[in-house]
Amino acid sequence: MSNLKSVFVLLCLVAGLVSPALAQSDTASLRSLVDALAKGKYAETEQQIGALVATGDPAVAPALQALGAGDLYFRKSDAQVFIAKKNGKRFTLTDPLTLEAEGDAGKREIKKIKVNNKLRRVIRAALGSLTLMASDPNVRVAAAGAIFKAQDPAGIDALETALAAETDDNVRLAMEQAHAAAVLNSDLDEAQKLAAVETLSEMGNREALSLLIGVRSNSEGAVRDAATHAVEKIEKSIAAWNTAQNIWYGVSLGSVLLLAAIGLAITFGVMGVINMAHGEMVMIGAYTTFVVQEIIRTSAPGLFDYSLFIALPLAFLTAGLIGIAIERGVIRWLYGRPLETLLATWGISLILQQAVRSVFGPTNREVGNPDWMSGAFELGQMTITYNRMWIVVFALLVFAGLMLVLKKTPFGLYTRAVTQNRRMAASMGIRTPWIDALTFGLGSGIAGIAGVALSQIDNVSPNLGQGYIIDSFMVVVFGGVGNLWGTLVGAMTLGVVNKFLEPYAGAVLGKIFVLVFIILFIQKRPRGLFALKGRAVEA
């Protein structure tokens, strides 16, 4: 149905563009043809539709469209035909040819032009053939799509003429598919039907599949065999696309996990600090985005599309500074006592949550998506939303950036030295307390950045962080402490496994399986997938 609607919109656009040019010459004759619709019974209406189509003028399309949808009325006083839409108690009238508003009318003053199912089919086919010759290729594709949906044999001739004249490859393809669909529904000979099945099987999507399943049950002989074969082939390709879609969802979930866990991997891996307030850093990042957007809304609405870019450094700084404050204020007194650190940071997380709740209120805050993050596109038979795609890209960028910082900068060098052997690093003159504070700040700041990204796909509420903390720990523990590659692999694996379990076990049970799996996995490899080996572990 929505396709028909979009066809209508396109038709209106085309008609709007074309009609002024035609207005001088043809409007009068067209109007008399349209007004003729007001008279007569179904059989006559069919002829009148035929006459309208025979003009070959796209300007009649809106009238036919309205007729099919039951929106075409005539005024009892002068038998003039209008497109009428109910508006409260009265009807707004639109001229079917010029599409200009013509005032309104009461219920009694106008009368609907009746159509039956047969007429509707005729109209659909007529619209298809009318628009197959339109100048806009999008309109032609939509027209072919309409015929494909209707599988109307009446459209075959129109399609063949259109195909002969068609130059655009995409449109040709759509027309050929529509042609095939129409042929299969007609009583043409077997050879043509076989060719049609072949065309559809190459098309390979769900629509072709349902069409072919219909053909399989309605036909016999070679066509039936061909259809069965084609159905199997399409089912296989759809299964493959489903797998691809699942992998994509998994990667998408995995990149969310990666974003949430990567900061934790740094603090946990480098400093051995269990930071239970990590989720709250994510939350603070999300709220920073909210504040930035609020300010932009009130003072500079034009910048809205850039709000995330403005929020990123701010979120990094805010969360990073809070992280450093936590490290300097609390955690440094607790080094060497991991269990106490866990409890203290849990306390901090409660305080931060309540603080945010007091300032921003307990309800969800709305963070908007900029234009470039909303919408979706199709890749083969998968639908990919832009916000998910950008988050995957962003997660990988953050990961790469972090790797770069750790491998290529002096700060990274010091950090790695402290991770591998704290006392040795201290002996070499590295100020380990500073490295600790900065590393903790870095981990927290990255959590803040993650918050900016997650604000685009999750509710921004004081509890935002809590939803991620256990998952993040699972990722870090699964991937192995002190190894960012482990975190990447861990996050992606868990994401994909989760999404593959979901169809079989449901979302919740899938999650439980994953948790149980990790619990068992830790038994086998207590230090994760990519454990640090050598002296670092023993020391």
Place this chain on the structure above:
Amino acid sequence: MMTSFLFRAMDARAGVFLAIMAAVIILVPAGNLLVPHGSPFHVPTYAVTLMGKYLTYALLALAVDLVWGYCGILSLGHAAFFALGGYAMGMYLMRQIGTRGVYGDPTLPDFMVFLNWQELPWYWYGFDMFWFAALMVLLVPGLIAFVFGWFAFRSRVTGVYLSIITQALTYALLLAFFRNDMGFGGNNGLTDFKDILGFDIQADTTRAGLFAASGLALVLSYMICRSITRSKLGKVLVAVRDAESRIRFLGYRVEHYKLFVWTLSAMMAGVAGALYVPQVGIINPGEFAPANSIEVVIWVAVGGRGTLVGAVLGAVLVNFAKTWFTAALPEIWLFALGGLFVFVTLFLPKGILGTLNDGWSALRQRRNSSGQEDGTGGPRPQAKQSEDAPASTPPPVPAMSRAGASHPQPAE
């Protein structure tokens, strides 16, 4: 045998605790039932229930203290065992409703009728009998803890890793119990109980009885914990806490010791949950929330880990504060609780009781050294107390604790 085992648990401190508990167990129900309304000594029923709830929390804290304070296993999932015990009791109470439910089905609880279930799932069989439910209260948490501990301790998962997977355990159970098709009432849990062992669950006498039962369970569990920690077994546990590898090299099967206290502690938590449910009248999956388990740990930390009595004290104090705050200043409560976590870990690493003990023994030492001849002042408790307090926690001085800081695991 049993009496001598329990007798070993007795000393001055245990005596004080038991005396206080005995007074509470007798006076509170008496104040509720015997003292007439209007008298200043009358204890209102809601207060009895509230204090009964505190006692079950205290029992849960005791269970956590046994594994954390004495064996160094920081469990962030003990609320799971608590809730499992609670569910076992809740299932018994559901079956007792009988035909008095909204739908009046003699066997199926209301929520099953509502979900269109035709017959009772197999795991609900037997829960119409109290002895069976009581057995399950012990066995279900015990069994889950045993299996979990079997895997965890054998593969030597320790320290924070263990804490995190206990948290994952309770989180997984939380998600599972939220599901309607698990047959435990889903989101709403089990509620609308009518009576227990034939007594009306709303009646004052039943409430007083439940209070007394909670008190007795707490006392009994305390005696068991006390006798364990003062036995040779207890010494090994403390040694495992402080130097696990060394104990292993000395030839002890560390995982067996851990598994034993872990399972016992889970069963105690289960009993606590079973006593909790009839008093609050509901059990739902929210009890599995990881946050609950962590809160229990802070009760123990406030009271003083490795002191047993401290756990009880901490649970009662923190929960009393919670009740008061959430009524008077609900905004402040999470700040206060969060601050408590930070404050206790930073400034009171031994908890209230541990700090008092330290002060007490320091005072005694000074007195002893000033007057040598005065040797009758009880030399035993001094030695005992310093053993009980956790030895692994260094004072909060950064310079000292820095040495082995790079690892999430304890130094051993």
